[in-house]
Every structure is written in C-alpha cells, then in structure tokens.
Amino acid sequence: MRVWKFSDNIDTDAIIPGRYLIHNDPCVLARHAFEGTRDEFAAKVREGDVIVAGRNFGCGSSREHAPLALTGAGIRIIIARTFARIFYRNAVNVGILPLVCHQADEIPDGADITVDIGGGYVDVDGTRYPIEPVPGFMQDIINAGGLVAYARGIEEVKTCTGSQA
Amino acid sequence: MGATVVEKIFSSRCGRAVRAGDVVMAPVDGAMIHDITGPLAIRNFFQMGGTRVFDPHKVIMLFDHQVPADSITAAENQAFMRTFAGDQGIHNYDIREGICHQVVMEKGRAAPGEIIVGADSHTCMYGAAGAFATGIGSTDMGFVLKFGALYFRVPESIRAEVTGRFPRRVGAKDLILSIARDIGADGATYQAIEFGGETMEDMGMEGRMTCCNMAIEMGAKAGIVPPDRVTYRYLEGRRAVTPVDLSPDPDARYADRRLYDVTDLAPQVAVPHNVDLAVPVDEVAGTRVDQVFIGSCTNGRFEDLAEAAEVLSDNRFSDRIRVIIIPASRDEYLKALRSGLIERFVSAGALVEAPCCGPCMGGAFGLLGPGEVSLSTSNRNFRGRQGSTEAMVYLCSPATAAASAMYGEITDPREV
Numbered sequence: 266m267r268v269w270k271f272s273d274n275i276d277t278d279a280i281i282p283g284r285y286l287i288h289n290d291p292c293v294l295a296r297h298a299f300e301g302t303r304d305e306f307a308a309k310v311r312e313g314d315v316i317v318a319g320r321n322f323g324c325g326s327s328r329e330h331a332p333l334a335l336t337g338a339g340i341r342i343i344i345a346r347t348f349a350r351i352f353y354r355n356a357v358n359v360g361i362l363p364l365v366c367h368q369a370d371e372i373p374d375g376a377d378i379t380v381d382i383g384g385g386y387v388d389v390d391g392t393r394y395p396i397e398p399v400p401g402f403m404q405d406i407i408n409a410g411g412l413v414a415y416a417r418g419i420e421e422v423k424t425c426t427g428s429q430a
Numbered sequence: 431m432g433a434t435v436v437e438k439i440f441s442s443r444c445g446r447a448v449r450a451g452d453v454v455m456a457p458v459d460g461a462m463i464h465d466i467t468g469p470l471a472i473r474n475f476f477q478m479g480g481t482r483v484f485d486p487h488k489v490i491m492l493f494d495h496q497v498p499a500d501s502i503t504a505a506e507n508q509a510f511m512r513t514f515a516g517d518q519g520i521h522n523y524d525i526r527e528g529i530c531h532q533v534v535m536e537k538g539r540a541a542p543g544e545i546i547v548g549a550d551s552h553t554c555m556y557g558a559a560g561a562f563a564t565g566i567g568s569t570d571m572g573f574v575l576k577f578g579a580l581y582f583r584v585p586e587s588i589r590a591e592v593t594g595r596f597p598r599r600v601g602a603k604d605l606i607l608s609i610a611r612d613i614g615a616d617g618a619t620y621q622a623i624e625f626g627g628e629t630m631e632d633m634g635m636e637g638r639m640t641c642c643n644m645a646i647e648m649g650a651k652a653g654i655v656p657p658d659r660v661t662y663r664y665l666e667g668r669r670a671v672t673p674v675d676l677s678p679d680p681d682a683r684y685a686d687r688r689l690y691d692v693t694d695l696a697p698q699v700a701v702p703h704n705v706d707l708a709v710p711v712d713e714v715a716g717t718r719v720d721q722v723f724i725g726s727c728t729n730g731r732f733e734d735l736a737e738a739a740e741v742l743s744d745n746r747f748s749d750r751i752r753v754i755i756i757p758a759s760r761d762e763y764l765k766a767l768r769s770g771l772i773e774r775f776v777s778a779g780a781l782v783e784a785p786c787c788g789p790c791m792g793g794a795f796g797l798l799g800p801g802e803v804s805l806s807t808s809n810r811n812f813r814g815r816q817g818s819t820e821a822m823v824y825l826c827s828p829a830t831a832a833a834s835a836m837y838g839e840i841t842d843p844r845e846v
Contacts, residue, residue, distance in 0.1 A: 274615055274704055276812045283792030283815070286466045287496065287503040289473065301819030321616035324649060325812060327551040329470055329567040350620050350651055351551060355567035402453045402581060412569045416478035422455050422577045425444040430451025 268389070269306060270374030271318040276325035277352060281334045288330070291337030298334040312339035315380065317372045319345065322363075323352025332356045342380055344369055344387065344396065357403050358412035365397040402428065432679025434587040435656050436622045439543055439562045439676065450586040450683070458488070459544035459561075461574045464530045465493035466791075467549035467567075469507045472514050474572025483518050484578030490539050490548075491515050492523035494530050495791045497784075528759025528785030531555040531727040535639065536761050538669025542657035543676060545582075547574055552727050552809065554650065557642035558635055559665070560657025560676060562622075565646060585651045586685035587622045588613070589678075592629035594693035599741065599843040602637030603729055603807065603827035605629075606644045607698035607708040609690060615706040619649035621685055624678060629692055630655055635664045636733040643728045644809055647705040697843055699805075700825040703813040711830055711842045719824070720802040721752045722835040723816075725783075726790045729807035729828050730758030732765040738832035739771045741843050746778045748838035753780040754796050756788040780835075789816045798823075805840060807831050 279302040281294055288294055299306040316322075316335070322345040323331060332355045335343070342362045346369045356363045362382070372378070372389050379388045386393050399407060409415035433441065433449075440448040443457055463471050468491065475483070483489055491511060499505035508525075515522035527533045531552055540546050542560030547553065549571040556563035566580070574580050590609060613623075623645045630638065638655045645653025655661070656677050665671055696710035724730070724738050735757060747753045755775050757763035763785055766772050772782050789796030790808035797817030798804050804816050804823045811823035826834070829843035836846065 276810075278792060278810070278812045278815050279819075282819075284797075286793060287501060287507060289470050301814050321619070321649065324615060325551065325646075325810060327549060327553075327565040327567055328467065329569060332567075333470075347616060347619065349616070349649055351565055351567060354570060358567060358569035400583075402583075412573055413474055413477045416573050416576060422579050424455050424457045424579045425446065427452060427454035427581070430449055 266378050267311065267314045268372055268374060268376040268378050269310065269314055269316045270372065271316060271322070273319035274321045274324055275318055277323055277328050277331035278325055280323070280331040281328065286328055286330050291333045294330055294334035295337030298338050307338065310338045314340060315378050316340055316343045317369050318343070319370055320347045322348050324349035327351045329355045329359065332359045332361050336361060346370065357406055360411040362407065366394050368394045431683060432681035434678050434682045434684065435624050435654050435676050436562055436585060436587055436652065439545065440584050442543055443545055448584055450584050452584045454582055454584060455579050456545055456582050457579050458547055458574050460488050460490060460539055460546040461571065462490040462530055462534055462548035462550070462553065463571060464495060464550060465497070465504065465508050465511065466495045467571065468511050470568035471549050471571035471575060472511065474569045475575040478572055478576050480572070480576035483520065483575045486519040488578070489520045489575065490534055491520050492527055492530055492533055493525045494528060495787045496794045497525040497786045500794050526760060528762070529727045529730065529787055531643065532730065532758040532762065535559060536668065536759060538665055541665060541669055541671045542661060543674050547571065547580060551646045552643050554645045554653045555639050555643040555727060557645065557652050557654035558638035560655065560661050562652055562654065564651050583620070585620055585622045587624045588618055589684045589687045590623055590625050590690060591687065592625065592627040592690045592692060594629055594691040596692050597695065599829045600692070600695050600697055601737070601827055602633060602640040604695055604698040605690065605692055606641045607700050607825065608695060610644065610647050610706045611708040612688060613648045615647065615704050616649040618645065621650055622652040622654060623648065623650045625653065625655045631658060634733065635660060636731045640728055647809060697827060697830045699830065699840060700811055702811055702822045702824065705811060705825065711840065714824065714840050715842055717840040718803065719751055719805045719834060719839060721754065721796070721798065721804045722831050723754045723789045723796065723804060723806040723808065724828055724831050725756030725758065725788050726808035727758060728809040730756055730762065732762045734807065734828040735766045735771050738828040739774055741829050741832040741846055742774065742778055742836065745836050747780055747835045749779060750838045751835065753835045754783060754789060755780045756783045757785050759785050792816050805831055805834050
C-alpha cells in the first residue's frame with residue numbers, strides 16, 4: 266500500500282474545501298479531496314492506500330465530510346503523530362482507523378507500507394514502527410464497523426454508565 | 431481532591447463523582463444542527479434505526495452557512511431539514527435568526543451546568559454561558575438525536591488565569607489570539623480551557639463568547655467561564671434558571687495553569703496559515719489587503735460592530751478594498767441598525783450583509799482569488815478557508831479590522 270505523506274496541522278478545510286460541503290456522497294466528495302492543497306491525491310489515490318501525517322491531523326471544522334471524502338477515496342487507515350479530537354471520533358464513526366505512531370514523521374511519502382493492527386506495528390521499506398492501541402471505548406465501535414452499525418444494534422442507552430480513568 | 435468546572439458539570443449531570451479521564455455515557459441537554467452538518471446527521475439518525483428524536487424541544491435547528499440557499503443542492507438540503515423538523519416537532523429557526531452559536535446563546539438554549547453538543551466545531555462558544563459545550567461530527571449527532579446521550583471522555587482542564595485591564599482598543603480577541611500563540615494549535619487537544627481571573631470576571635458576555643469560541647483553535651474540547659452574575663444577567667429574559675455554583679474548587683487539579691496579564695497587551699494579528707501564528711500588529715502593519723471581513727460567530731456581535739464604528743468614526747473605508755460587514759444575528763443586526771451603525775458602515779463604503787457565516791464558510795460568498803489578502807475578525811486563517819488556497823487570511827479584532835479597512839493595509843488601531 267502506498268503512503269500519502271502530509272505535514273503537521275492538516276485541517277479539514279484542506280481535506281475537503283467548504284464549497285463542497287453541500288454534497289454528502291463519499292464518492293463525490295472524494296473527487297475534491299485535498300483540492301488546491303495536493304491535487305494529485307484525488308487522481309492517483311488507490312483503494313487501501315494509507316495517509317501518514319504529523320501532528321494534529323484533521324484540526325478545525327467538525328465537518329464529517331472530511332473523513333467521508335477519504336473513505337470515498339479508498340482510505341481505510343490514517344497514521345499520525347497526533348489527531349485532532351473531533352476528526353478522530355468522526356474517522357472511527359465512519360469506519361476509518363486512526364492510528365497514532367510517534368515516529369510517523371520518519372515514514373516517507375510514496376513508501377510501501379504494511380499495517381499489522383493486531384501486532385501493533387507498521388512495516389515501511391524494511392523498518393518497523395510501533396503504533397498505539399486504540400482507546401478501549403472506541404474499540405466496540407470499530408469492531409461494529411462504525412457508529413451507525415453499532416447504534417443500529419441497540420435500542421436504548423443507559424446514561425451515566427462508563428469507566429473510570 | 432477538588433473538581434474543575436467541567437468535572438462539576440459531568441458529576442452533577444451524572445449524579446455521581448466523575449473525574450477527568452473517566453469515560454461516561456452522559457445525557458445531552460441540547461443538540462444543535464445546521465444546514466451543512468444537519469443533513470448527514472439526520473441520515474445517520476435514520477440509518478441507526480431512529481424514528482423519533484429523543485426530545486424535539488432539546489434539538490436546535492437553523493440554517494446559517496449557505497443562506498439564502500446559494501445553489502439548488504443547498505436548497506434541497508435545507509428543504510430536507512425543514513421536512514424533518516416538521517415531522518419531528520423540532521422548532522426550526524430556519525434562515526431568520528443568524529449564526530447558530532449566536533442564536534443558541536441569545537435564545538437561552540445553553541445554560542450553566544448543561545451539556546450541549548453541536549454539529550459544528552465552534553459549539554465550544556456556549557462555555558460563555560457556563561455550559562459544557564462541544565462540537566461533534568454528524569454520526570455522533572445522529573446517535574445523540576436517537577438516544578439523547580453520548581460517550582464523553584471527561585477532559586482535563588487548563589486553567590487560563592487572566593489579570594489586568596485592557597489598554598485602549600485592545601480586547602478579548604487580542605487576548606484569545608495571544609493565548610492561542612502561547613498554547614499552540616494543538617496544545618489543548620482533548621482538554622478544556624477554563625478561563626478565570628479578574629479580567630474574565632469584568633468581561634462582558636460578548637468577550638467571553640469570543641474567548642470560548644476560539645478554544646477549539648487550540649484543539650480544546652471546550653472553553654468555559656465559571657457562571658457568575660454576568661452570566662445570569664445575560665440569561666434574564668432569555669431563560670429561567672436557578673443559579674448553580676460551579677466555581678472550581680481551590681484544590682482542583684489542572685493539566686496546566688497559564689497566567690496572562692493584558693495590561694501591556696498589543697493588538698494581535700494571526701498571520702497565514704495557522705491561528706497560533708499571532709504577532710503584535712506592528713510586526714505586520716503596512717501589509718496591503720484586498721478584503722476586510724467584520725463578522726462571524728467569533729466577532730459579529732453588536733459590541734464588535736460598535737468597536738469597529740468607534741475606530742472608523744466619521745471616516746470612510748478605503749475605496750481600494752472590499753469591506754464586508756455581517757452582524758452575527760437578527761438581534762445584533764437590529765441593535766446595530768437602531769443605533770445608526772449600519773448607516774455609518776454603508777455610508778463609509780462597506781457592504782452590510784444579512785446575518786450568516788459569510789466568507790468564513792469558504793463556500794458561499796465573499797471568496798478570495800489566488801494571491802488575494804483578507805483581514806478577518808473570524809476564527810480561522812487556514813489555507814483556502816475563504817476561497818483560493820493561494821489566498822492569504824489574517825485574523826484580528828474588530829478594532830484592527832476597522833482601522834485597516836480605512837487605509838487598505840494592516841493598521842494599528844491605537845494609531846488611528
């Protein structure tokens with residue numbers, strides 16, 4: 266799988282510009298992913314490619330159109346040093362796995378990457394990098410295939426339940 | 431161990447002691463959707479098997495990003511939401527009232543101690559009302575519409591202690607831009623920023639809204655000002671509430687404590703393309719601009735417009751540039767109209783538009799072409815935020831925007 270490498274502070278305006286937010290179809294949104302920021306992305310991205318970024322990936326607007334555009338482009342995994350909070354949840358909710366890798370900066374653009382989620386690492390051109398486990402309470406949503414599928418299976422929620430730090 | 435404001439809110443709403451780091455399925459007291467994120471949220475609600483929303487009186491709907499509808503698709507999205515509101519018995523403010531966050535505040539739809547979510551990142555603004563308020567995506571919102579609750583990881587808080595009196599023509603926007611520079615664009619990720627100190631206590635609701643609004647620009651989950659007499663005075667006539675004491679305990683545990691003294695604070699300008707790149711205005715004075723925008727949920731209130739008008743005085747805006755002024759809501763528009771501000775702005779050469787997000791949306795109108803420069807009182811200067819990715823957006827206060835609009839270049843408002 267090919268790595269699409271991005272820098273720090275990639276905001277959701279860059280992932281999908283505001284003028285396309287009237288659309289809700291992932292495939293339509295995917296045609297405009299990173300438009301004006303990295304025009305080759307929409308044309309050349311392939312199913313299963315992996316985005317690798319620095320700090321604060323997905324900052325800014327809460328627009329879920331951003332992770333949706335990436336699902337439409339075939340992205341299933343994003344690896345970053347850190348993620349912005351709303352994007353992280355949105356990504357999980359729409360079925361993208363956001364993985365934290367403290368050494369993401371070392372992974373070069375265009376590299377061939379293999380992700381072993383169970384093993385907790387990625388292999389890039391012969392080098393192995395550890396990835397952080399996903400927080401427990403998000404795992405159920407990921408296992409269900411996203412929040413819609415998770416929610417479809419439950420009739421009501423019990424408020425004020427949860428786990429302690 | 432004492433509790434922060436945010437810990438007190440979650441503990442109160444959950445009926446048991448909740449600490450930062452805990453994960454709770456918390457009840458939601460208000461849920462806001464608008465024309466951009468609403469259609470997806472409603473579709474997700476249906477896909478989750480939703481039939482009736484958890485409580486139509488707790489759902490807030492309005493349109494502000496592309497109003498009046500500027501494309502057939504936008505019109506279809508709004509029609510879809512209108513139908514949903516009618517079917518569900520949700521009060522829809524439609525295109526009449528203005529920008530979502532301002533409307534939530536002025537209609538009293540956020541109150542101290544409440545947990546509010548909005549499908550918009552600047553939902554954190556309602557922390558000015560003493561609510562825990564945070565922006566969420568459309569799928570999370572679909573879940574909230576169905577269940578009236580959402581999983582939260584209770585955030586740690588950064589205490590921002592603000593002291594001193596603002597110098598002339600320096601205010602809340604300059605403060606929050608300087609805090610953004612200090613904390614950084616991701617320095618508060620997953621945390622809340624609790625604003626306090628004598629300066630915050632003396633600050634009016636409009637300034638508190640500006641500060642809380644921009645908490646997200648540091649990655650924060652929420653910004654909050656402990657509710658006090660200013661908060662309750664603002665709520666009078668908007669919402670009947672019983673005052674609650676949510677003051678943080680003296681021994682509350684914070685992720686960090688930051689001290690800010692505004693006594694010598696200079697007007698701040700955030701330079702392209704990140705909000706935390708704020709510098710004192712004199713470092714960029716003389717930068718030529720093509721468009722000045724005064725408005726947005728951050729700085730489109732009557733007090734912001736009055737601040738701009740005070741700097742403008744009887745002068746004219748530069749004919750070389752476009753000046754776009756958009757009150758944040760119908761109420762704010764009427765206040766500005768009745769006090770003569772609108773006439774003064776129009777006479778001075780500005781375009782005054784009806785309440786909406788305007789150029790800050792980056793998709794409706796007032797867009798920038800390649801190479802153009804905008805100076806804006808809004809909240810984000812990301813590359814492409816107001817149109818072309820080859821345009822430059824600078825952020826500032828209404829006073830700095832007005833001074834700069836008079837000369838067509840970034841200008842220190844203290845020298846006008």
